[in-house]
Amino acid sequence: MIYDVESLIDYEKIKNIIEKHKNKKIICFGGGTAAIFLTNNLLINYDVECFIDNNSKLWGTEINGIQIVNPEIVKEKEKGTFIILILSRYVINIRQQLISYDLEENKDFLNIYDEFIKYFRVKKFDCIAHKFLDFINRIPNDLFKNIEEKHDINIGIVCKASILLLETWYPLAQYLILKYSGYKVTLIVDNLRSFDDFTHFDGQSDIAKVYSDFVIERMKEKVGKMRIKYIDSNNKASLVKEDIDEVKRLAQLNVLWQDSKTDNYVYCSAEEKRDVFEKILLDNMESIKYFFAHNKFDTINVLTALHKSRGLYMWEGIRYNMRVSNYDAGNDENTLYETNFPSAHSNDVKNLIDNNKFTKEELNKIIELSKDNFKRRMNSTIDNIGYNYQLVSKVKKDQKFYDIIIPLNISWDAAALGLDRVFRSYTEWVIETVKYIVNNTNASVMIREHPAQEVYKEYNFIRLEKEIKEICDDTSRVYYCNSYEEVNTYKMIEKCKIVLPYSSTIGIEAAILGKKVIVHTNCYYSNMNFVMNANTKQEYFKLINIHLNKNENMNENIKKEAYLAYYYQMKHAIETNFTEANDVWMNLNFCDLLNMKGVKKIIQIIGQEESGVYLNIKEELDILNNRLGEKIC
Known part of the structure; x- marks a missing residue:
């Protein structure tokens, strides 16, 4: 026990x-x-x-x-x-x-x-901890005996003791995989106060630390000498204004994310939560800043690089010129890994567009694959082949169409967090944009909630139907389309003039359909040639006005870039059962885990800065050419 x-x-x-x-x-x-x-x-x-x-x-x-x-x-x-x-x-x-x-x-x-909350959360964590301990115990005693460091890159794997999901055990497995693969790897153990002590129950970090310390000692018996560094609250560095501003930004993002949870245990207002989150982040930033001022790494790896105190690692990575590879849970069969910047923000898609690594022949093949993929996506629903979240594939006979489509993100999703640039918030963007369209144009507009909201029923969502109706209750002019309505977003876009996305892939898809796409956020495709990018509200609204009255065909070379961006995003996730959301990999022996689908790519992303997007597509092209990979262990 x-x-x-x-x-x-x-x-x-x-x-x-x-x-x-x-x-x-x-x-x-x-x-x-x-x-x-x-x-x-x-x-x-x-x-x-x-x-x-x-x-x-x-x-x-x-x-x-x-x-x-x-x-x-x-x-x-x-x-x-x-x-x-x-x-x-x-x-x-x-x-x-x-x-x-x-x-x-x-x-x-x-x-x-x-x-019961403490008991049930810790009991579940206890079961997973023992499952991971069994995984460690199955490692042959001499497996790591003759492993030599073959790579000079200095990698830090951040492990935060937490009783939630596999947050503690997954980075420990990452450490073992990289160490066995010959990397110079250090386990960075974060013993700082956790958000979970506030959002779940006070003292959970102390309990999680008991487990992590116990398991790490057992790992030492199996692995031998381990590089381990601890971040605690004993040493602190002074913060500057930029640090404090970043803390305020991250605190607000965490409030948005926390408020999405229907099993939220925080009985207080958003303002009170923000104040608590700010205090935790300020305290933790002082310690994390001190740690990286005294410990140098080429790369650190951390979960999401966005939520809770993990966003501080991204901040310090930028400050100390460290690459921050990171990952997001995805689901049981895939995970998002990024070479740098938050994984859900798809920066590797942008980098692959900017720094092409494919031959001309490969690019032509990718565009062919993209066109086929997009055609199937356009003509499917969530029910028939599960290829998108659309409830229907066709339109009703009496369907009204609109000049402007505003396709909404799921506001708390990591893909939408922290990307505001022109407007102060997601909500402000929607309301001010609709007000402008109503008061300054004759255009009609449909605001479309993301249909995926009907899938994730265990979450809370920001719904703006009431606010939109207060602006204009004439549905022929302004229509707020709820997620549950059987409306196909693609068919609506085919008939519109302008699409105003936030950060979702539908912005790229709209460009493929030949529509004018105007972007105001720091999303991954905001600076690509197939969209128009606004840097101020005035510029954003001006672009809307101008392109309502323009009818220009998109240049075919620009459309090719849209097809590439679309396919790269479709191939962003790593197909694997080795995810932070799935403990099935703990049933394997260590060598079997090394050879599990997707694990070799994860090693390349963390250790060699090779993007998962590139590796996935290169693998697909190799399969088409009948070239196969080799086993690691």
Whole structure:
């Protein structure tokens, strides 16, 4: 046992809370792990009438013979005869839901989940930690014995102890892979205060550190001498104005990201969260700045280089002329890796356009592949082949078309965070742009929510329909198209004059369709030839006005650049099961992991600054030419 997880539950306290309502029928809100645990351990002698859950897929199923039903059932029950125990991590939303049923907290319903949050989060982390420990234990004792450093580049792998997902264990595996591959690699262990101590529960960093220290000691037994450096709060450097400004920027981005989570445990306003995040970031920046002033690296590698304190590593990387390779979780079967700058911002796509590494023949082949790919994407939906998020592929017979299309991003997605340049925020951009169009042109405009919002239902989204209707409630002039509406964005773009994207790939796709695309953000394609780039609000609005009345065909060479940018973005992700979102790789032996699909590319991205975009496309071209790779181990 690494940590006594059971000690995190105060059974007596929970019993006392429930005992106060022993004469009432008990209804448990939540049909997951907490509900099962509580039923098996604490509700044996109580009258549990039913379980309720917002997940309709669970309705009709049972926990210990007790049915899970629709929460709406409580509206039919007499108040005072029952008590609802919240046993779900979606506490904030459930609280609001029950209040809307005219129920009172601490009288008609109780939040019991808070008493379990530490236990469940640490218990899950404990299971994954032991799974990773088993992975380490399967490494042959002499595997690293004769490994020599073959590369001069000095790489630092940032490992932040955290009980969330695989945030701790994934960078430890990266370290092992690079060390075995002959790189001069240092494990940078970040022991600074975590956002998670605020957003989840205080003390989680200390618990995570117990686990990481334990596992690192076991790694030393297997690997031998390890380069390890620690960042702690004992040593600090002074900050300058630019540092403080960056902290304020990152704090606001983190508020946007945090507010997207429906299992958010922070019971405070966005302003209060921002103040706390600023304080954490300021404290951490002082320590991180000191560390890199006294420790030199050619490259450091960190998760996202954007969220939480990780954005500070990107900042210090720029300051100390270090490359900051980074990665984002993606999903179970792919991950985003970038040679520098936040992975979701696709800087490697831009670099490959600017610094072409393909032959003329290869470029022609890539454009052919791009055209075929784009055609399939245009004519598919999320249901038929899952090739895009469009709900339908065709338009209705009575569909109205609009002069201007504003395709929205998912505002909290990393692909949209930190790219504002002309406007102060995503929301300001939408509202001010619609106001300008209504007041200064005769054009009609459709604002299209990203249809992917219907897939990610476990998140909160910024919805601006009310604000848009206040600007103009004439839907023939201004139409706010919700994500759930069966409208195909591509078909709407085919009939429009101008497209105003934020940072999504649809800006490139609109250019391929021959539309005028005007960009105001620092997105990866903002300076490419197939879009118009505005540096001020005045310039942005002027470009809208000018191109509403122009009808020019796009130069074919420029369109080719759009096809390249499109295909490079489509090939951005690394196909692999070795991701920070998937622990399946922990079931493998170390040599099998080295030879897992995508791992060799990850090594090249971190160690050799070779972009994943290039490696993916080069591999595709090689496969077409029947050239195969070799095993590592």
